[in-house]
Amino acid sequence: MPVDAELLEILACPNCKTPVTLVKNGTALRCGQCHRVYPIKDDIPVMLIDEATIEPEAG
Amino acid sequence: MLFDREDDDFGSDAATRALSVTAVETDFMARVYAKQACWYDLWFGPTLHHGRLVAIEHMGIAPGDRILETGFGTGINAALYPRNCHVTGIDFSASMLDKGRDRVEQKGLRNIRLLEMDASHMMFADDSFDIVYAPYLISVVPDPVQVVKEMRRVCRPGGKIIVLNHFRSASPIFSRFERAISPFTVHLGFKSDLDLPGFLAQAGLQPISIKKVNFPRLWSLVTCIKD
Numbered sequence: 251m252p253v254d255a256e257l258l259e260i261l262a263c264p265n266c267k268t269p270v271t272l273v274k275n276g277t278a279l280r281c282g283q284c285h286r287v288y289p290i291k292d293d294i295p296v297m298l299i300d301e302a303t304i305e306p307e308a309g
Numbered sequence: 310m311l312f313d314r315e316d317d318d319f320g321s322d323a324a325t326r327a328l329s330v331t332a333v334e335t336d337f338m339a340r341v342y343a344k345q346a347c348w349y350d351l352w353f354g355p356t357l358h359h360g361r362l363v364a365i366e367h368m369g370i371a372p373g374d375r376i377l378e379t380g381f382g383t384g385i386n387a388a389l390y391p392r393n394c395h396v397t398g399i400d401f402s403a404s405m406l407d408k409g410r411d412r413v414e415q416k417g418l419r420n421i422r423l424l425e426m427d428a429s430h431m432m433f434a435d436d437s438f439d440i441v442y443a444p445y446l447i448s449v450v451p452d453p454v455q456v457v458k459e460m461r462r463v464c465r466p467g468g469k470i471i472v473l474n475h476f477r478s479a480s481p482i483f484s485r486f487e488r489a490i491s492p493f494t495v496h497l498g499f500k501s502d503l504d505l506p507g508f509l510a511q512a513g514l515q516p517i518s519i520k521k522v523n524f525p526r527l528w529s530l531v532t533c534i535k536d
Binding site: 253257259292301 | 395426427431
């Protein structure tokens, strides 16, 4: 099951507890507050801070 | 009375005592489970399956329920859920989750989504799920109390928090044996001496039931309702 609207509604960044949005044509999730970008690998979002990159301009 | 163990030589205040003689780091367990991914189902499949079946029964799943399974692993529970509920599975181990994804795809389980996530720092909003389930996870994680705090946070008020796990025996003899072997069993992926009364006290859990499961009855299914 890919990342859908229902999942996006409940997903939050553990760092700042703000919502995340799909970026990079649906291949990553990004926190608008701390700019962390979490990759989606083989349909599985990797929601680990250590695996995230900080990308202020990701989109 | 949910348990009847007398205080023994390692007993002290349940609210503060160590839950296990063994301390593990997340990275250590991730390495253990990276090696285990291939044979986990063989070792822990049939032997622990009775508990999984009883847990699903106890959930009382209603159509449309949102279920969070923490420690989804190889997806050994995946086919047990009714197709009319929505299951979110999380795991810290990418290797285990790869197996889980393959299983979900092979069985065509479109009601299951997977995320790689640390159960002690979940990325879900408060009150997101109707049922939050930790099958054979609590003795694997470095900080079981923190995981349960997160489980409680993401469970909606009135929802169920269900923990299925082995806990240290009430028998002083078995209990000492389980403590003695715990530093070795962590290399197989679990602590064998987790203290149930201490765990419940420190996690602030007040179970509505504790049922012994599997053969022999060394594992417990702990069911709680979120206030």
